[in-house]
Amino acid sequence: xxxxxxxxxxxxxNGKGGKEAxxxxxxxxxxxxxxxxxxxxxxxxxxxxxxxxxxxxxxxTGSGIDTNRLNQYAAQIAAVVSGGVQVAIVIGGGNIxxxxxxxxxxxxxxxxxxxxxxATVINSLALSSALQAIGQPAKVFTAIxxxxxxxxxxxxxxxxxxxxxxxxxxxxxxxxxxxxxxTGSALRGIEVEADVMLKGTRVDGIxxxxxxxxxxxxxxxxxxxxxxxxxxxxxMDLTATALCKENHLPIIVFDMxxxxxxxxxxxxxxxxxxxx
Numbered sequence: 001x002x003x004x005x006x007x008x009x010x011x012x013x014n015g016k017g018g019k020e021a022x023x024x025x026x027x028x029x030x031x032x033x034x035x036x037x038x039x040x041x042x043x044x045x046x047x048x049x050x051x052x053x054x055x056x057x058x059x060x061t062g063s064g065i066d067t068n069r070l071n072q073y074a075a076q077i078a079a080v081v082s083g084g085v086q087v088a089i090v091i092g093g094g095n096i097x098x099x100x101x102x103x104x105x106x107x108x109x110x111x112x113x114x115x116x117x118x119a120t121v122i123n124s125l126a127l128s129s130a131l132q133a134i135g136q137p138a139k140v141f142t143a144i145x146x147x148x149x150x151x152x153x154x155x156x157x158x159x160x161x162x163x164x165x166x167x168x169x170x171x172x173x174x175x176x177x178x179x180x181x182x183t184g185s186a187l188r189g190i191e192v193e194a195d196v197m198l199k200g201t202r203v204d205g206i207x208x209x210x211x212x213x214x215x216x217x218x219x220x221x222x223x224x225x226x227x228x229x230x231x232x233x234x235x236m237d238l239t240a241t242a243l244c245k246e247n248h249l250p251i252i253v254f255d256m257x258x259x260x261x262x263x264x265x266x267x268x269x270x271x272x273x274x275x276x
Contacts, residue, residue: 044268047086047162049189050077051182051199054092054123056257063095065126069257073200074130076262077167081136085266086162088192089169090185091127093119099177113177120181121149124171137166143175143184155191168192182236186243197249198265199236200256205273206235222274235275244275251275 052073059066081087099113107115124140131138139161140150150171151157158168173184182199189197206228209217225245228235235241235253244251254265254272264271 045085045195045266047192047194048088048266049185049192049194049197050087050089050262051185051197052089052091052123052127052256053201054094054096054119054181056095056200056202057091057123057126058095065095065123067130070126070130071134072259073256074127074134074136076256076259078131078134078136080263080266081165081167083263083266087167088158088162088188088194089124089127089167090173090181090188091120091123091169091171092181093117093123095119096122110177113173113179117143117172117175120173121146121171124169125149128167128169131167137164139166139168141168141170143170143172146172158188158192162192180237180240182240183243186236186240186249189249190243190247194249197244197251198262199251199253200262201253202255202257203253204255204258204271206233206253206275220273221270222276225275228275241275 057065057069057073059069077087077089093116096119097112097115098119099107099109099116101112103109103112121140121142128138128140141153141158141161142150143153145152153170153172158170161168170184170188173179173181174187185197185199203211205219205221206223207214207217207219208231211217211219223233225241227233228241229238235251236244243249252265252272252274255261261271
């Protein structure tokens, strides 16, 4: 797409001080530049951070792990790795335990968050097993030392694993209480130098309101970090959004439950909502 429009017309005098002014058609508009940048962001990615929802792993059961959903995710991930994309993954633990919910029921918040971290480890082990069962190497890293359950996380070890063709599954959030797995995903995506953070959810993007509750809600094809904040949209927590904005890590929110969607996103198709 050409941003600038060439013109063969002669430059006109503006009548004020004899300065020359270009025709309007020769000036790139901010809309043209914005569209150009969005198209560039919807490119084919080489390395991604995939954030998966723990609740989605539960499938129709509501809690625990639905093996059909787990195997479906594994197949999608293996397909994109075979296409040459390097994949790091962070999985939530909401299908097993949420620290905030525990705190609301009387649990100590720190202990509740630590239980939530363990839930992400369980999900990570399940996904690594599903990937290995179909021939896709995968390695589990943990934010705190839990050897031999997983290897203690470091940026360099995770990148080495991806360079060797393995999926790097990073469990345990940030290793600290009071931080969500969304924040952990943003942090790990920045650390491993991912091109984009893909947030796989149960809905096909970001809406003006919750589409499961409001039938009039409309989907954004793209939206800025600042718009997410000013509109009060619950895409991720503010810490995660701020981390992505400050480090120029674009986010694509999409429906991971539809088979083939992950590959479509990585092929640059306009699936989901781009946050930039």
